[in-house]
Amino acid sequence: MSKPALMRHMPQIAHVDVNCFYASAERAFNPSLEGKPVIVLSNNDGCAVTRSPEAKALGIGMGDPWFKIAPRAKEWGLIALSSNYELYGDISSRVMELLGRYSAWLEVYSIDEAFLGVKGEPTHLRTLGREIKDAVRAHIGVPVCVGIAPTKTLAKLANKWAKNNPGFAGVCHWESVPTAERQRLMRSLPVIEIWGVATRLTRRLNALGIHSIHDLAAANPVMIRDRFSVVMMRTVLELQGSPCIPMEEERIGKEKLIFSRSFATPITTAAGVRQVMSVYGQQAAARLAKHDQQAKVLTAFAGTSHFNPHDTSYPAVCVPLPMPTADPVLLTRAAHALLPRIVDGIRYARAGIMVTDLRPSGNQSPLSLFENPHEERHIGTLLENVTKRYGRGSIGLGHGGIRQGLNWTMKRDMLSPRYTTHWDELPLAKAG
Amino acid sequence: MSVVVGPRVIDAGVSLVSALLSPVPVAAGFPSPAQDYFDGRIDLNAHLIKDVTSTYVVRVSGESMEGAGISDGDELIVNRALRPTDGSVVVAVLDGELTIKRLRITAGKVILQSENPRYPDIEVPALSDLTIWGVATRCLHHV
Missing domain, CATH: 2.10.109.10 (Umud Fragment, subunit A)
Known part of the structure; x- marks a missing residue:
């Protein structure tokens, strides 16, 4: 390689995302859907939000309303499913947990995609990409593609390329592709295809003679900053190979917040993990408070190094909190549920917590002056138990208890079983 | 003595057992000598699920x-x-x-x-x- 030694070990970014995530999660538990056109509908069975390649081939567009598709569904052999959020949420968490084993530097970008910090020789990175792809497919059951490049923007582009070009077999390491080929790709794709370029900006870019990704990469970053924004300038620099969009270790979204680090020296005792859990519990509490949010579920996990094939251990627990909370004491105590799983003597290279099912905290505070918290807690537990046993909507307080007739309760007429979160809905395996 | 029951533990979204977590003594009378020996009840998840x-x-x-x-x-x-x-x-x-x-x-x-x-x-x-x-x-x- 002609590159100086220093350059070869610059950190790179791997972008991993699940192909047609919702449809793939359904197929993982219902293999009969494999090869058939499948769509998953949005809230209230409104429109198609995920389409399998077979469904795309039928001409079904992203966001096409179900009432327009429905009349032809039978003739097409199309399978339409309601959004099974319980299933997708669990599969997403599993994918992220698995990805976390490959890098301490994980940014969960959305329910089905993540960025990972990776390092090493091109051959190593290509192997790592394939390993990640094979592991997620085999261990979780959903297909992913991987793009690896010096910047997030290029990693996303590499991933897209891997998805659309079977020659890559799902994994594209940007710098392993000959320069001429990369240039050809960038010339062939319009700017709208790049991460961070909105539709409304494309016309203005086009007016400046910038049509393809290649044109944007060749633009003067300062001119772009003056005419557009710092954000667009970063995109230009990232396309040129300079990392400008930093990794975010935690990201607040409507779904989850993760705190995870790898340790410089492995931790080998439960006492050590307890300390780490306490730190994360408080960090999570602080972050939730800052964003005025509370969490309903906490997951705590630890793991041995991916590079140490002996004594592997990946303990994890998922703790439903008694009530939505941002209380550091409650969160830390919940995280300590991991401790009985920690085996003294095992070398844990990383640990973390994830809080999920986040909701705004403002909802209940004005009333809390008048509440008896214990009373409140008992009712909450009772409701939870009843709901667990008899299903959602079987009991509730006030309007929440009315079973039918309210138009805000979500319609999910074509819901598949919640295979991994409900004991009564486990996947069936035939012994016949 | 009273104990505070911690949150219920579930795993992989599927609940197999409920476990009692870290009982916290409330100051009242002589502390139980069993306190130091309590490490939680048997957790089936921990024994039945490796990964x-x-x-x-x-x-x-x-x-x-x-x-x-x-x-x-x-x-x-x-x-x-x-x-x-x-x-x-x-x-x-x-x-x-x-x-x-x-x-x-x-x-x-x-x-x-x-x-x-x-x-x-x-x-x-x-x-x-x-x-x-x-x-x-x-x-x-x-x-």
């Missing part, structure tokens, strides 16, 4: 695996991260269905065996012709 990330629970439908102690309605703990070997009880994908069989790999032959004489074995040319969904590690048999 929560890649473990799923499936429910058995049918009688072809009776001989292996796997009955209709039992639950199987299936780890997708394990490599199947000769003798593994596997969940394989057959005709679009998750199907439980005993995997037999002998010289030049791969057989999906039933554990009930009333059900035939299935012979496959090679392991690569099979989609193994996961390897069963435990059966929760209803007695």
Whole structure:
């Protein structure tokens, strides 16, 4: 390689995302859907939000309303499913947990995609990409593609390329592709295809003679900053190979917040993990408070190094909190549920917590002056138990208890079983 | 003395057991000498599931695996991260269905065996012709 030694070990970014995530999660538990056109509908069975390649081939567009598709569904052999959020949420968490084993530097970008910090020789990175792809497919059951490049923007582009070009077999390491080929790709794709370029900006870019990704990469970053924004300038620099969009270790979204680090020296005792859990519990509490949010579920996990094939251990627990909370004491105590799983003597290279099912905290505070918290807690537990046993909507307080007739309760007429979160809905395996 | 019961522990979204976490004594009278010895109740998840990330629970439908102690309605703990070997009880994908069989790999032959004489074995040319969904590690048999 002609590159100086220093350059070869610059950190790179791997972008991993699940192909047609919702449809793939359904197929993982219902293999009969494999090869058939499948769509998953949005809230209230409104429109198609995920389409399998077979469904795309039928001409079904992203966001096409179900009432327009429905009349032809039978003739097409199309399978339409309601959004099974319980299933997708669990599969997403599993994918992220698995990805976390490959890098301490994980940014969960959305329910089905993540960025990972990776390092090493091109051959190593290509192997790592394939390993990640094979592991997620085999261990979780959903297909992913991987793009690896010096910047997030290029990693996303590499991933897209891997998805659309079977020659890559799902994994594209940007710098392993000959320069001429990369240039050809960038010339062939319009700017709208790049991460961070909105539709409304494309016309203005086009007016400046910038049509393809290649044109944007060749633009003067300062001119772009003056005419557009710092954000667009970063995109230009990232396309040129300079990392400008930093990794975010935690990201607040409507779904989850993760705190995870790898340790410089492995931790080998439960006492050590307890300390780490306490730190994360408080960090999570602080972050939730800052964003005025509370969490309903906490997951705590630890793991041995991916590079140490002996004594592997990946303990994890998922703790439903008694009530939505941002209380550091409650969160830390919940995280300590991991401790009985920690085996003294095992070398844990990383640990973390994830809080999920986040909701705004403002909802209940004005009333809390008048509440008896214990009373409140008992009712909450009772409701939870009843709901667990008899299903959602079987009991509730006030309007929440009315079973039918309210138009805000979500319609999910074509819901598949919640295979991994409900004991009564486990996947069936035939012994016949 | 009273204890505060911690949150219920569940795993992989599927709750197997409830566990009592770190009892916190409230100052009242002499502390229990048992306090120092309490490390939590037995947690089935910890003993039955080695890798929560890649473990799923499936429910058995049918009688072809009776001989292996796997009955209709039992639950199987299936780890997708394990490599199947000769003798593994596997969940394989057959005709679009998750199907439980005993995997037999002998010289030049791969057989999906039933554990009930009333059900035939299935012979496959090679392991690569099979989609193994996961390897069963435990059966929760209803007695």
